[in-house]
Amino acid sequence: MVASLGSYTIGRVRGLGGFALFIARSLGAVFSTRRLPARIGRAVYEQGFRCLPVILIVGMFTGLVLGLQGYYVLNRFGSEGLLGALVSLSLVREMAPVLAALMLVGQAGSALAAELGIQRNSEQIVALDTMGIDSHGYLVTPRLLAALFVFPAQTALFVAVGLWGGSLSGSLLLGVDPGIYWSSVHRAVEAEDVRECLIKALTFGALTIGICAYQGFHAHRIRRATGARAVSAATTKAVVISSIAVLAADYVITSFLV
Amino acid sequence: MTSPKTGPLLRVGGLRKAFDERVVLRDVGFAVERGSIFTVLGPSGAGKSVLLKCLAGVEQPDGGTVLFESQPLDFRDRAMRESFRRRCSFLFQGNALFDSLTALQNVALPLEQTTPLSRGEINRRAMEALRQLELDDHADRFPGMLSGGMQKRLALARAIVTHPEMVFFDEPTAGLDPLRRNAVFAMIAKYQAVFGFTALIVTHDVVEALAASSVVALLHEGEICFAGRPEEFAASGHPVVQSFRDSPAALRSTLDAMRRGGALTEEKE
Numbered sequence: 001m002v003a004s005l006g007s008y009t010i011g012r013v014r015g016l017g018g019f020a021l022f023i024a025r026s027l028g029a030v031f032s033t034r035r036l037p038a039r040i041g042r043a044v045y046e047q048g049f050r051c052l053p054v055i056l057i058v059g060m061f062t063g064l065v066l067g068l069q070g071y072y073v074l075n076r077f078g079s080e081g082l083l084g085a086l087v088s089l090s091l092v093r094e095m096a097p098v099l100a101a102l103m104l105v106g107q108a109g110s111a112l113a114a115e116l117g118i119q120r121n122s123e124q125i126v127a128l129d130t131m132g133i134d135s136h137g138y139l140v141t142p143r144l145l146a147a148l149f150v151f152p153a154q155t156a157l158f159v160a161v162g163l164w165g166g167s168l169s170g171s172l173l174l175g176v177d178p179g180i181y182w183s184s185v186h187r188a189v190e191a192e193d194v195r196e197c198l199i200k201a202l203t204f205g206a207l208t209i210g211i212c213a214y215q216g217f218h219a220h221r222i223r224r225a226t227g228a229r230a231v232s233a234a235t236t237k238a239v240v241i242s243s244i245a246v247l248a249a250d251y252v253i254t255s256f257l258v
Numbered sequence: 259m260t261s262p263k264t265g266p267l268l269r270v271g272g273l274r275k276a277f278d279e280r281v282v283l284r285d286v287g288f289a290v291e292r293g294s295i296f297t298v299l300g301p302s303g304a305g306k307s308v309l310l311k312c313l314a315g316v317e318q319p320d321g322g323t324v325l326f327e328s329q330p331l332d333f334r335d336r337a338m339r340e341s342f343r344r345r346c347s348f349l350f351q352g353n354a355l356f357d358s359l360t361a362l363q364n365v366a367l368p369l370e371q372t373t374p375l376s377r378g379e380i381n382r383r384a385m386e387a388l389r390q391l392e393l394d395d396h397a398d399r400f401p402g403m404l405s406g407g408m409q410k411r412l413a414l415a416r417a418i419v420t421h422p423e424m425v426f427f428d429e430p431t432a433g434l435d436p437l438r439r440n441a442v443f444a445m446i447a448k449y450q451a452v453f454g455f456t457a458l459i460v461t462h463d464v465v466e467a468l469a470a471s472s473v474v475a476l477l478h479e480g481e482i483c484f485a486g487r488p489e490e491f492a493a494s495g496h497p498v499v500q501s502f503r504d505s506p507a508a509l510r511s512t513l514d515a516m517r518r519g520g521a522l523t524e525e526k527e
Contacts, residue, residue: 034371119356127354130314131420132343133371 022136022214023206026144029137036142043146047108047209051154054103059158062099063165066090070166071174080176084184087166088159092189092197096158097151098250101204104154105242109212112143113238116216117231125217140213144206151205152198159197196257203249208242215241265328267292267424267456268313273322275305275312282308284480286322290424290473295450295457297467299502300477306460307351309477310428313458314348315339344372347417347455351429353409355401355416361388362397365416372420387419388412390452406434410442418453425450427459431466439463443470464503468492476502 030036070086116139119125128135163185170176215238222230222237266289273286282305290296300306311317313324315333324331326342333339355364366384369375375383388394391411401409410430417425427446431439443466450457460477461467467474468488475485478498484491491499 034374122352123350123354124356126311126316127348127350130316130343130346130348131368131372131416132340133368138371 023210026136026140029134029141033137039142040146043142047150051107055154059161060165063162064169067166067169081180083170084181085188088185088189091159091162092193096155097200100155100158101246105208110239113212113216113235117219117234120219147205147209152201155201204246207245211242212238269325271323274320288485294472297459297471297474304477310460346424347422349417349427351432353413365419387415391415424456431463439466
């Protein structure tokens with residue numbers, strides 16, 4: 001019992017150390033990787049443009065629901081005029097960075113883990129190393145750097161669409177004056193709210209893409225699974241760990257910044 | 259790394275590799291002469307691919323020495339590793355082609371990522387390699403759109419585009435029928451003659467290897483139990499060489515004995 005607990009703990013600590021080294025090596029490769037801007041551009045396309053529809057749809061429905069729920073809660077206290085403040089602060093401080101990150105994990109993160117897992121399986125990663133190409137620099141660095149741009153941009157888009165969704169349900173369906181709604185938004189959101197949103201988006205981006213890349217890159221280390229099953233297990237692990245990491249990091253950042 | 263042009267290009271001595279308790283390479287030693295085709299034979303699971311990966315720096319050996327142009331190789335030394343990899347190429351069993359890149363992009367990749375050449379020069383060299391491997395008409399195709407033989411040639415084009423001194427071939431004919439096996443060995447021999455690289459092949463295809471190689475070695479229980487010219491291998495009385503070389507004949511005689519004893523007929527019924 002004690003031995004297995006000890007072995008489990010050592011395994012987890014070793015895993016964290018391996019992850020930290022993986023990220024450090026990938027970021028260290030920024031200066032030695034050739035033609036990095038083109039690879040970053042491709043990663044921005046993969047993570048950004050491909051995930052655009054899901055961000056727009058989820059952002060819109062989140063705003064619509066916040067508008068509805070917020071209206072009925074505020075209506076009890078006769079404070080419907082604060083609907084814009086409620087929707088905007090909920091989105092900016094909490095929902096947009098978390099939900100956008102979870103959507104990006106589901107779409108871009110899982111795709112990344114599966115792609116790297118297959119590349120590991122078919123010896124493409126080893127082939128890069130034997131060609132003298134830094135596999136971290138070629139495969140991981142551009143994705144990590146792209147995430148630092150894509151996650152904040154997608155979060156901002158999520159906020160914008162969510163605010164519009166909130167105004168649709170609040171103003172068009174429930175009769176809140178649009179002018180009151182938007183002026184409430186303007187008055188409520190301050191620079192530090194935006195700063196918190198940005199910090200969360202950047203952290204979630206680096207964390208989730210790092211975790212997904214790490215899991216896919218090391219798909220061959222999955223215990224008791226090889227080939228397609230190892231890729232499948234690595235992808236599942238990537239999505240689950242990333243999602244938990246987003247929520248845990250959200251709590252930590254919120255506790256420090258609030 | 260200095261470049262003395264005499265003596266073996268690659269010399270391996272006392273190479274050892276184990277995975278946990280399982281010893282794969284016990285004491286492997288041989289020398290590969292410059293410009294030769296050196297083939298390591300052995301049954302599946304003998305550790306041929308592990309040997310190749312140790313030599314290419316993909317796996318770290320537990321002990322032994324690897325000398326490249328008389329200089330000891332230490333893959334933990336980054337500068338030495340990079341210098342070695344600029345001078346050698348590796349052809350994988352499954353080709354390891356990037357399926358999201360076209361044939362031209364696959365061949366251009368090592369030049370793009372390891373040299374400061376201009377885009378135009380990279381494309382010119384990559385197209386030249388494709389032309390030499392008779393694939394220039396397929397430059398814009400993705401690997402998945404090419405036949406198995408073409409993929410093999412594409413992998414070879416990518417391997418030779420950097421003008422390596424040595425090319426490692428990991429089971430180049432695995433899973434191919436006899437005609438295609440012949441074609442692959444003929445291709446290796448042809449392009450080795452054209453480009454002059456030194457080839458180190460691991461395979462279990464005896465007939466093709468004997469026809470195409472300058473030297474063959476037999477890996478058995480983690481050691482090289484025979485190394486010599488193909489005709490020496492064909493005439494060797496070494497029991498392991500005999501059993502490996504004559505395995506088709508042995509299978510035939512076993513089956514004949516079983517037929518005579520009625521075992522196969524009974525099984526059919």
